[in-house]
Amino acid sequence: MDAQHNPRVVIVGGGFGGLLAARTLTGNPVQVTLIDRQNFHTFQPLLYQVATAGLSPGEIAAPIRWILRSRRNVEVLMSEVQDFDLARNVVKLTDGEVAYDYLIVASGASHAYFGHDEWEPFAPGLKTIEDALEIRRRVLLAFELAERQAASGKEQVQLNFVVIGGGPTGVELAGTLAEISRRALANEFRTIDPRKTRIVLLEGGPRILPAYPEDLSRSAEEQLRRLGVEVHTSALVTSVAPGAVQMGKTRWPAAVILWAAGVAASPLGKKLGAPVDRAGRVLVNPDLSLPGHPEVFVIGDLAALKDENGKWLPGVAPVAMQEGKATAHNIAAELRGEPRKNFHYFNKGNLATIGRAAAVAEFGKIHISGFVAWLAWLFIHIFFLIGFRNRIIVLVQWAWSYFTYERGARLITGDRHLPGWDELREEEAEGHTAAD
Amino acid sequence: MDAQHNPRVVIVGGGFGGLLAARTLTGNPVQVTLIDRQNFHTFQPLLYQVATAGLSPGEIAAPIRWILRSRRNVEVLMSEVQDFDLARNVVKLTDGEVAYDYLIVASGASHAYFGHDEWEPFAPGLKTIEDALEIRRRVLLAFELAERQAASGKEQVQLNFVVIGGGPTGVELAGTLAEISRRALANEFRTIDPRKTRIVLLEGGPRILPAYPEDLSRSAEEQLRRLGVEVHTSALVTSVAPGAVQMGKTRWPAAVILWAAGVAASPLGKKLGAPVDRAGRVLVNPDLSLPGHPEVFVIGDLAALKDENGKWLPGVAPVAMQEGKATAHNIAAELRGEPRKNFHYFNKGNLATIGRAAAVAEFGKIHISGFVAWLAWLFIHIFFLIGFRNRIIVLVQWAWSYFTYERGARLITGDRHLPGWDELREEEAEGHTAAD
Numbered sequence: 001m002d003a004q005h006n007p008r009v010v011i012v013g014g015g016f017g018g019l020l021a022a023r024t025l026t027g028n029p030v031q032v033t034l035i036d037r038q039n040f041h042t043f044q045p046l047l048y049q050v051a052t053a054g055l056s057p058g059e060i061a062a063p064i065r066w067i068l069r070s071r072r073n074v075e076v077l078m079s080e081v082q083d084f085d086l087a088r089n090v091v092k093l094t095d096g097e098v099a100y101d102y103l104i105v106a107s108g109a110s111h112a113y114f115g116h117d118e119w120e121p122f123a124p125g126l127k128t129i130e131d132a133l134e135i136r137r138r139v140l141l142a143f144e145l146a147e148r149q150a151a152s153g154k155e156q157v158q159l160n161f162v163v164i165g166g167g168p169t170g171v172e173l174a175g176t177l178a179e180i181s182r183r184a185l186a187n188e189f190r191t192i193d194p195r196k197t198r199i200v201l202l203e204g205g206p207r208i209l210p211a212y213p214e215d216l217s218r219s220a221e222e223q224l225r226r227l228g229v230e231v232h233t234s235a236l237v238t239s240v241a242p243g244a245v246q247m248g249k250t251r252w253p254a255a256v257i258l259w260a261a262g263v264a265a266s267p268l269g270k271k272l273g274a275p276v277d278r279a280g281r282v283l284v285n286p287d288l289s290l291p292g293h294p295e296v297f298v299i300g301d302l303a304a305l306k307d308e309n310g311k312w313l314p315g316v317a318p319v320a321m322q323e324g325k326a327t328a329h330n331i332a333a334e335l336r337g338e339p340r341k342n343f344h345y346f347n348k349g350n351l352a353t354i355g356r357a358a359a360v361a362e363f364g365k366i367h368i369s370g371f372v373a374w375l376a377w378l379f380i381h382i383f384f385l386i387g388f389r390n391r392i393i394v395l396v397q398w399a400w401s402y403f404t405y406e407r408g409a410r411l412i413t414g415d416r417h418l419p420g421w422d423e424l425r426e427e428e429a430e431g432h433t434a435a436d
Numbered sequence: 437m438d439a440q441h442n443p444r445v446v447i448v449g450g451g452f453g454g455l456l457a458a459r460t461l462t463g464n465p466v467q468v469t470l471i472d473r474q475n476f477h478t479f480q481p482l483l484y485q486v487a488t489a490g491l492s493p494g495e496i497a498a499p500i501r502w503i504l505r506s507r508r509n510v511e512v513l514m515s516e517v518q519d520f521d522l523a524r525n526v527v528k529l530t531d532g533e534v535a536y537d538y539l540i541v542a543s544g545a546s547h548a549y550f551g552h553d554e555w556e557p558f559a560p561g562l563k564t565i566e567d568a569l570e571i572r573r574r575v576l577l578a579f580e581l582a583e584r585q586a587a588s589g590k591e592q593v594q595l596n597f598v599v600i601g602g603g604p605t606g607v608e609l610a611g612t613l614a615e616i617s618r619r620a621l622a623n624e625f626r627t628i629d630p631r632k633t634r635i636v637l638l639e640g641g642p643r644i645l646p647a648y649p650e651d652l653s654r655s656a657e658e659q660l661r662r663l664g665v666e667v668h669t670s671a672l673v674t675s676v677a678p679g680a681v682q683m684g685k686t687r688w689p690a691a692v693i694l695w696a697a698g699v700a701a702s703p704l705g706k707k708l709g710a711p712v713d714r715a716g717r718v719l720v721n722p723d724l725s726l727p728g729h730p731e732v733f734v735i736g737d738l739a740a741l742k743d744e745n746g747k748w749l750p751g752v753a754p755v756a757m758q759e760g761k762a763t764a765h766n767i768a769a770e771l772r773g774e775p776r777k778n779f780h781y782f783n784k785g786n787l788a789t790i791g792r793a794a795a796v797a798e799f800g801k802i803h804i805s806g807f808v809a810w811l812a813w814l815f816i817h818i819f820f821l822i823g824f825r826n827r828i829i830v831l832v833q834w835a836w837s838y839f840t841y842e843r844g845a846r847l848i849t850g851d852r853h854l855p856g857w858d859e860l861r862e863e864e865a866e867g868h869t870a871a872d
Contacts, residue, residue, distance in 0.1 A: 039580055039848045056492035058845030065624040066846065075626040077587060078580040078848070096588045129849060144475055144514040151513060152532040188501040190511040389836045389844055393829055400825045408825055409494030410502065412475045412514070413565060 006031050006073075007101035009331060010091055012081050012268065014041045014064040016317045017106035017300030020324030022074050028332045032074040033098055035091070039063055039078045042129055045317060045381055046394070048169065050132035052176040053140065053184075053407040057129045059394055062387045081107070083271050086293055102295050102331050105268060105282075106324065109301035109315055112264030112279070119240035122420055123257040126169055133413065135258060139177065140410055141418045142255040143185060143194060149425065150191040157428050159197040162245050162254040164237050165261030166203025167210070168352045171220060173258055174201040175355030178228040183405040199228060200252060202235040202245070204261070209352055209360065211314060216360040219369040223358040237261075243420030243427065253424055263315060265302045272296065277304045286342035288327055297330075299323035305343065313345055317384075322346065351377045356402070442467050442509075443537035445767060446527055448517050448704065450477045450500040452753045453542035453736030456760030458510050464768045468510040469534055471527065475499055475514045478565055479821055481753060482830070484605065486568035488612040489576065489620075489843040493565045495829050498822045517543070519707050522729055538731050538767050541704060541718075542760065545737035545751055548700030548715070555676035558856055559693040562605055569849065571694060575613065576846055577854045578691040579621060579630060585861065586627040593864050595633040598681050598690040600673050601697030602639025603646070604788045607656060609694055610637040611791030614664040619841040635664060636688060638671040638681070640697070645788055645796065647750060652796040655805040659794040673697075679856030679863065689860055699751060701738045708732065713740045722778035724763055733766075735759035741779065749781055753820075758782065787813045792838070 006029045011018045014036035022034050040061040049055040065076040083092040084103070091098045111125025124134050142159055150156045161181075163174045181197040188194075201208065201224065207217040208224075208231060221231050239246040244253050265280035274291050275283045281304035282290065288303060290296040300320035305313050313319050322345055330340040349363035351373065359374035361367070368376070378398065385391050397408050442465045447454045450472035458470050476497040485491040501512040519528040520539070527534045547561025560570050578595055586592045597617075599610045617633040624630075637644065637660065643653040644660075644667060657667050675682040680689050701716035710727050711719045717740035718726065724739060726732040736756035741749050749755050758781055766776040785799035787809065795810035797803070804812070814834065821827050833844050 037852070039576060040846070053494075056494035056845075057847055057849065058489075058492035061847055063624075063846045066842070069624045075587065076624075077584055078852075079584055080852075095584070129847065133849075140475060148513055148515055148531070151511065188499075188505045188512075389833070389840075389842065392832055392836075393844075396828055396832065397825070400828075404825075406502070406825065408829075409492075410476070410499045411493055411497055411565065413493065413569075416473070416514075416516075 007335065008033065008099065009102040009104065010035065010098055010100035011104045011106060012091065013106035013108055013300070014038070014076075015044070015106060015108050015300060015320060017108075017320035017324040018104065019064070019067065020321045021104050021106065021299070021328045022068055022071065024325045024328030025331065026071040026073065028073075028328075029335060030073065030102075030331065032071075033077060033100075034064065034068065034074060035077045035079055035081060035093070035098065036064055037078070037080045039065070041067060041386060043385055044127075046385070047126055047129070047132050048172040048176060050129065050409070051126055051135035051139075051173065052180060053136050053410040054176070054401060055394060055397055056409045057133065059390055059397065060385070061129060062390065067386055081268060084268075086273065086296065089295070100295075102297070104297045104299060104324075104327055105272065105302060106298075106300045106320070107266035107268045107302055109263045109265045109279075111259055112262040113259070114262050116240070119259070122242050123164060123240045123259040125259040126173065135173075136409075137412050137414050138256045138418055139180070140412045141416065142421070143189065143192070144412070145418055145421055146192045146255070147189050155428060156192065157255070157425055158253070159192075159194075160200060160252060160254045161197060161256045161258070162200045162202060162252050163258045163260060164202050164240075164245065165259065166201055166205070166208030166231070166233070167260060170201055170203070170258075170260035171208060171224065171352060171354055173260060174199055174229045175224055175227050175353075175358060178224075179355050179405075180407060182228050184407045184410075198230060200230045200232065200254075202237060202247070203231070203233045204236050206233055208233065212350065212352065212360060212362060213367060216362060216367055216369065220352065220354055220360050223354045223360075223370065227355045227358060241420075241423075243422075243424035253427055255418070255421065255424060257420070263301070269298070269302050272298065287330060287340045288323055288343050297327045299327055307345055316350075318348065319345055351380065353377045443771065444469060444535065445538040445540065446471065446534055446536035447540045447542060448527065449542035449544055449736070450474070450512075451480070451542060451544050451736060451756060453544075453756035453760040454540065455500070455503065456757045457540050457542065457735070457764045458504055458507065460761045460764030461767065462507040462509065464509075464764075465771060466509065466538075466767070468507075469513060469536075470500065470504065470510060471513045471515055471517060471529070471534070472500055473514070473516045475501070477503060477822060480563075481817055482821070483562055483565070483568050484608040484612060486565065486845070487562055487571040487575075487609065488616060489572050489846040490612070490837060491830060491833055492845045493569065495826055495833065496821070497565060498826065503822055517704060520704075522709065522732065525731070536731075538733070540733045540735060540760075540763055541708065541738060542734075542736045542756070543702035543704045543738055545699045545701045545715075547695055548698040549695065550698050552676070555695070558678050559600060559676045559695040561695040562609065571609075572845075573848050573850050574692045574854055575616070576848045577852065578857075579625065579628070580848070581854055581857055582628045582691070583625050591864060592628065593691070593861055594689070595628075595630075596636060596688060596690045597633060597692045597694070598636045598638060598688050599694045599696055600638050600676075600681065601695065602637055602641070602644030602667070602669070603696060606637055606639070606694075606696035607644060607660065607788060607790055609696060610635055610665045611660055611663050611789075611794060614660075615791050615841075616843060618664050620843045620846075634666060636666045636668065636690075638673060638683070639667070639669045640672050642669055644669065648786065648788065648796060648798060649803060652798060652803055652805065656788065656790055656796050659790045659796075659806065663791045663794060677856075677859075679860035689863055691854070691857065691860060693856070699737070705734070705738050708734065723766060723776045724759055724779050733763045735763055743781055752786075754784065755781055787816065789813045
């Protein structure tokens with residue numbers, strides 16, 4: 001069979017970058033192997049909806065082999081990449097090896113604690129479906145534990161939810177948590193009043209959404225406040241402990257602490273042997289290839305590349321998708337004997353959602369806030385969601401919660417222990433109060 | 437406040453029985469406290485759909501406090517009941533106590549291994565959302581591991597899925613697994629052929645669905661065979677080991693083993709101090725009260741009661757619902773000074789689903805099979821599903837998979853180890869073959 005002799009392109013990672021590369025390579029004279037640890041692609045922009053019980057995991061994820069089912073030259077392997085042997089053109093898996101002619105590494109990023117990994121158990125981040133389920137579990141459990149405590153006649157525990165980091169993820173989480181406590185849960189408890197939950201967003205820098213223009217940052221802060229979020233900027237967290245966040249001498253008791261402050265590239269980046277930046281992202285050539293290895297490409301959140309203006313490209317889905325596509329085109333061109341092209345990011349605009357009918361959007365010089373930005377955000381995200389079925393279901397879920405304020409996926413699964421709760425309860429019993 | 441002096445009814449368990457009791461007590465001069473370990477009610481008849489990746493957990497479950505949100509005299513506590521002190525009229529929780537005037541115990545049943553609890557890690561049962569996710573994980577993982585093994589050029593592993601127990605749950609699982617392997621996954625793998633998966637249903641008795649009339653058992657068996665299931669009756673499992681099921685001298689190597697053979701009542705039944713049957717069900721009075729304790733009722737799968745014809749009432753949702761309602765009515769009657777009534781089950785009919793367009797139904801003397809029975813099953817189950825939003829979503833999901841054969845929730849979450857896989861692979865390598 002002729003196809004057997006086509007060059008093999010191995011893609012590591014089934015996120016936006018990897019998927020777009022695989023799709024774009026369809027129909028070219030190559031065999032593609034896409035490797036991912038998970039059997040599914042996660043639509044990361046909607047992860048916060050799973051974390052806040054608005055959507056179920058199955059509604060924002062789709063099996064990678066289903067997405068690529070009709071691409072006959074693509075095979076999908078669920079496996080974990082351990083290392084690379086660039087001299088032998090081989091990817092090393094937990095069990096076995098896969099040889100490549102071209103390699104595209106698109107293994108993404110995870111959250112990082114700036115050298116304080118010991119904070120993770122008390123302040124989970126949001127990068128995977130499992131993370132989202134853990135956050136959902138903690139948030140819902142906090143209300144249940146508070147109700148149980150109060151119903152048994154003991155001192156009521158003031159619920160504070162502290163979100164650390166004022167980037168897009170922190171803003172989404174804080175806004176949606178405010179919505180839940182003020183609306184979805186408001187009438188379902190008999191002893192506690194969920195509306196008294198304090199939602200606190202802590203940002204270390206001078207303004208939230210620092211990657212956006214200043215007027216949109218201000219607007220986002222205003223929209224958050226209207227939803228009931230307390231926003232603190234220039235708020236440097238010095239430590240995270242069970243049930244509390246410390247900022248210098250100020251101490252925030254917190255039933256739930258969420259981490260949205262730092263990102264680190266996948267550890268696979270360092271195994272490629274090329275220089276990396278502080279976040280572990282690989283410093284790639286202008287065509288996204290690995291220095292010294294034209295047959296290896298690094299794309300998406302794992303790649304560090306500057307745009308024409310000397311600004312680092314952000315770790316967002318549109319960059320990863322365009323990089324995946326460009327890399328596939330470069331491989332196809334090279335196989336036809338044509339030269340490669342350097343990567344240029346075409347920025348169509350930036351959108352960040354805040355909560356119900358609240359968002360900010362930047363399309364070049366046009367800045368929009370509020371309901372219209374939120375509608376734009378909503379339709380763009382439903383449009384890009386993978387799978388027609390998912391689009392319908394998410395639209396129904398969304399319309400439903402828009403009109404009823406209900407959240408469809410409020411299940412506490414996993415164990416029933418909330419890290420930090422015992423410490424918090426003891427502290428309350430001793431009469432400490434929340435910082436102001 | 438007057439309501440404070442109303443008698444307190446404590447309900448243990450938020451399944452069909454407990455929920456119906458709570459709902460029926462609304463508007464009566466009682467305070468109700470419903471206690472459940474979970475924060476959500478699970479619509480058990482659709483659990484097999486979660487186990488087979490057709491639906492997401494959030495689509496067949498709803499928060500108990502959401503279901504009861506408008507019942508102002510009902511409070512919901514998420515907590516675990518440890519014991520009862522019937523002398524002091526108190527329910528003991530992990531943290532604290534709740535006093536009652538009336539107690540309704542509706543803590544249900546779980547799967548049982550007939551004294552072989554050591555089989556559980558290799559043959560999970562299906563009673564909770566967590567069970568369903570574990571089964572889904574194993575089934576999907578088996579295909580992924582087989583593909584990885586085959587893609588690396590090693591000997592292909594014959595996938596056998598063995599379901600032990602030919603009651604309604606075993607039949608649903610076997611039928612749907614056949615559907616998945618023959619349809620949903622058929623074209624998505626490049627090396628293995630999922631259609632070659634053998635789905636085996638083992639029933640210890642002489643026929644499957646033993647609680648149904650004989651003609652429907654025969655029809656169900658025929659419908660299963662048409663879907664591609666191998667049905668073996670009078671098949672007594674003598675042991676379950678990692679990667680294999682033993683029936684006397686016959687050995688079935690199996691990538692996935694599922695347990696649908698035995699049910700045991702919740703261990704709380706024994707703590708009530710009254711006689712229990714072999715399955716741990718409490719032998720209740722004709723009004724569902726506990727012998728010697730007229731203020732305590734036991735309902736649903738935890739109760740053992742005979743109907744007019746001397747037949748034990750089955751552990752199904754309609755029985756639990758009618759018992760919950762009847763008990764609430766008896767309590768209300770007693771508070772009005774009226775006498776209690778004995779419980780009579782009104783059997784509206786029995787339905788068991790087998791797979792796509794396959795089911796059996798018994799409405800008195802009318803026996804139906806196939807598509808019509810399946811449609812009846814489908815609409816009745818969507819109708820009883822709790823929450824209008826869930827009904828819409830499940831209907832969309834169902835219509836979608838009916839026409840496309842796709843399964844919407846094919847995510848492998850949790851760890852990536854399949855119990856028994858290594859044993860199975862070694863055995864294959866030694867040249868053993870599947871039993872016939």
